[in-house]
Amino acid sequence: MKNWRNTVKKRGPGSEGWQAFLLPLSVFLLLITIWQLFVNLSGIEEWLLPGPIAIIEALWGNRDLMWYHSVQTLSETLVGLAIAVAVGVLIATVIESSELLRKSFYPLLVATQTVPIVAVAPLLFIWLSYGFTHKVFVVALVCFFPVTISLADGYRMVDRDMVRYMTSMGASPVQIFRMVKLPAALPSFFSGLRIAATYSVMGAVIGEMIGASRGLGIFLIRASQSYLTDRVFAIIVVITLLSLSIYAFVEILARVMMPWYHKQKDPA
Amino acid sequence: MIYKLEVRHVKKTFATRQEGEIVTALQDVSLSIRDGEFVSIVGPSGCGKSTLLDMIAGLSVPDDGDILLNGTSIVSEKGHVSYMPQKDSLFPWRTILDNVIVPLQVQGVRKKEARQEALALLPDFGLEQFADHYPFMLSGGMRQRASFLRTYLQKKDVMLLDEPFASLDALTRMKMQEWLMKMWQTFQHAVLLVTHSVDEALLLSDRIYVFSPRPGRVLTEISVDIPRPRAARTSADPSFTSLKKELLHWLEDGISHEAPVRKKQIP
Numbered sequence: 116m117k118n119w120r121n122t123v124k125k126r127g128p129g130s131e132g133w134q135a136f137l138l139p140l141s142v143f144l145l146l147i148t149i150w151q152l153f154v155n156l157s158g159i160e161e162w163l164l165p166g167p168i169a170i171i172e173a174l175w176g177n178r179d180l181m182w183y184h185s186v187q188t189l190s191e192t193l194v195g196l197a198i199a200v201a202v203g204v205l206i207a208t209v210i211e212s213s214e215l216l217r218k219s220f221y222p223l224l225v226a227t228q229t230v231p232i233v234a235v236a237p238l239l240f241i242w243l244s245y246g247f248t249h250k251v252f253v254v255a256l257v258c259f260f261p262v263t264i265s266l267a268d269g270y271r272m273v274d275r276d277m278v279r280y281m282t283s284m285g286a287s288p289v290q291i292f293r294m295v296k297l298p299a300a301l302p303s304f305f306s307g308l309r310i311a312a313t314y315s316v317m318g319a320v321i322g323e324m325i326g327a328s329r330g331l332g333i334f335l336i337r338a339s340q341s342y343l344t345d346r347v348f349a350i351i352v353v354i355t356l357l358s359l360s361i362y363a364f365v366e367i368l369a370r371v372m373m374p375w376y377h378k379q380k381d382p383a
Numbered sequence: 384m385i386y387k388l389e390v391r392h393v394k395k396t397f398a399t400r401q402e403g404e405i406v407t408a409l410q411d412v413s414l415s416i417r418d419g420e421f422v423s424i425v426g427p428s429g430c431g432k433s434t435l436l437d438m439i440a441g442l443s444v445p446d447d448g449d450i451l452l453n454g455t456s457i458v459s460e461k462g463h464v465s466y467m468p469q470k471d472s473l474f475p476w477r478t479i480l481d482n483v484i485v486p487l488q489v490q491g492v493r494k495k496e497a498r499q500e501a502l503a504l505l506p507d508f509g510l511e512q513f514a515d516h517y518p519f520m521l522s523g524g525m526r527q528r529a530s531f532l533r534t535y536l537q538k539k540d541v542m543l544l545d546e547p548f549a550s551l552d553a554l555t556r557m558k559m560q561e562w563l564m565k566m567w568q569t570f571q572h573a574v575l576l577v578t579h580s581v582d583e584a585l586l587l588s589d590r591i592y593v594f595s596p597r598p599g600r601v602l603t604e605i606s607v608d609i610p611r612p613r614a615a616r617t618s619a620d621p622s623f624t625s626l627k628k629e630l631l632h633w634l635e636d637g638i639s640h641e642a643p644v645r646k647k648q649i650p
């Protein structure tokens with residue numbers, strides 16, 4: 116009695132899965148090789164453009180420093196992101212509970228999103244102490260808007276018929292929220308969280324660039340001021356890896372919390 | 384006598400968005416259902432059938448008239464009847480098993496106990512292989528069964544079913560009708576079924592109310608005295624054909640008064 120869609124969807128990790136992974140990897144390796152060849156053949160100065168091998172050497176040679184600064188940046192990022200999610204969920208949920216609140220606050224939320232964070236960061240440096248807090252605050256600020264707005268939008272996307280169905284059974288507003296609105300909002304919430312995840316490391320790095328004694332941002336500034344270009348590239352690699360791992364973490368979380376959504380989306 | 388469910392002179396209007404124009408969806412509708420009786424409503428699209436069921440379920444309030452359950456008014460009260468709305472709204476984030484226990488959870492039953500109770504019922508509804516499936520993995524017929532089980536687990540002795548089989552193909556539909564008949568004979572609920580299909584109404588019902596086009600009124604009430612158990616073969620029965628003729632006559636007559644009404648799914 117099984118539906119045909121069931122059988123078609125059970126394809127397993129076939130040739131397509133490998134292609135999706137191998138193709139971009141080959142292109143990446145090809146580009147790296149071209150880069151290295153260009154550096155070798157053109158004889159370009161190392162401080163102007165180091166080759167991939169020099170960058171890897173800088174990465175490995177400075178691994179203790181890299182680790183030291185990464186730990187700082189990563190902890191700022193995670194604390195900031197956690198604060199943004201907590202406050203964002205709270206505010207989006209409160210706004211959703213009343214039409215009046217929603218109408219008053221939602222447009223402002225959307226509008227404030229357009230303020231460039233780089234411009235606000237120095238202000239935070241003045242207001243908050245020189246140390247951990249202002250960087251956490253920058254992270255929280257950049258992550259707050261995508262999280263809040265996507266969750267607020269998600270609550271709106273709930274199917275009205277489902278809410279009516281719950282109402283007809285005599286469900287309480289709390290039950291309707293927990294059983295319908297919250298799960299219905301999750302996909303939208305997670306797309307906001309993905310954006311926040313990619314912003315978060317950037318927020319911490321910008322915060323550190325403006326004032327810090329430890330962290331990848333200040334490490335980057337110092338390296339560039341000394342024209343240690345191979346080190347600058349190495350730090351960029353580390354920052355990218357940090358961003359990627361936070362993104363991957365969010366992606367895994369999304370799959371754990373919404374198995375239904377991903378099963379439906381990608382026939383794996 | 385006291386009916387299980389009684390609708391008395393109910394009227395409902397809607398104010399539309401454009402220039403406060405008022406649409407009369409239902410105009411003075413009265414009907415009644417005895418305990419354990421299977422009653423259908425047939426009528427053209429837009430004649431207010433869903434509106435009526437919404438009011439019985441307490442989702443909206445009639446402008447005029449009364450709705451009684453066991454002789455007491457239930458106007459604007461929710462949770463007295465089991466309601467299966469026109470649109471299948473299974474939750475995509477829950478498996479079939481977890482979908483059908485929603486009404487139990489709403490009543491405060493713990494998830495574990497609710498699951499146990501529902502699991503025991505899955506075979507009766509032909510869903511035992513699908514407990515862990517998500518709704519999108521199921522065929523339309525299986526989804527309807529799950530919706531129906533979910534409605535059944537609201538555990539009220541009156542069931543309102545709004546076009547439960549409209550989205551199914553002819554063969555699945557026939558199977559589901561026979562299945563519903565079997566279910567009803569086992570559980571003996573009072574059922575109020577809304578349908579566009581004259582055959583479906585004749586096959587399943589004890590009595591049929593025929594509604595006029597909007598504004599909805601009861602044109603006539605027809606008793607279906609075809610002996611049970613009935614089957615799809617019953618439609619060849621001479622009494623079936625004559626009742627069908629009578630029903631179609633009423634429907635066509637009702638429609639011909641107002642020419643531009645859409646003729647939807649009336650065979």
Ligand SMILES: Nc1ncnc2c1ncn2[C@@H]1O[C@H](COP(=O)(O)OP(=O)(O)OP(=O)(O)O)[C@@H](O)[C@H]1O
Nearest residue numbers: 397398399408427428429430431432433434435597
């Ligand atoms: N909330 C509403 N606001 C305005 N008009 C409404 C509303 N609900 C229903 N109507 C109107 O009332 C009439 C009856 O609607 P209803 O959904 O009850 O019809 P129906 O008989 O169930 O039709 P169908 O067979 O297509 O499901 C329709 O003309 C519809 O446009």
Ligand SMILES: [Mg+2]
Nearest residue numbers: 432433434469
């Ligand atoms: Mg309807």
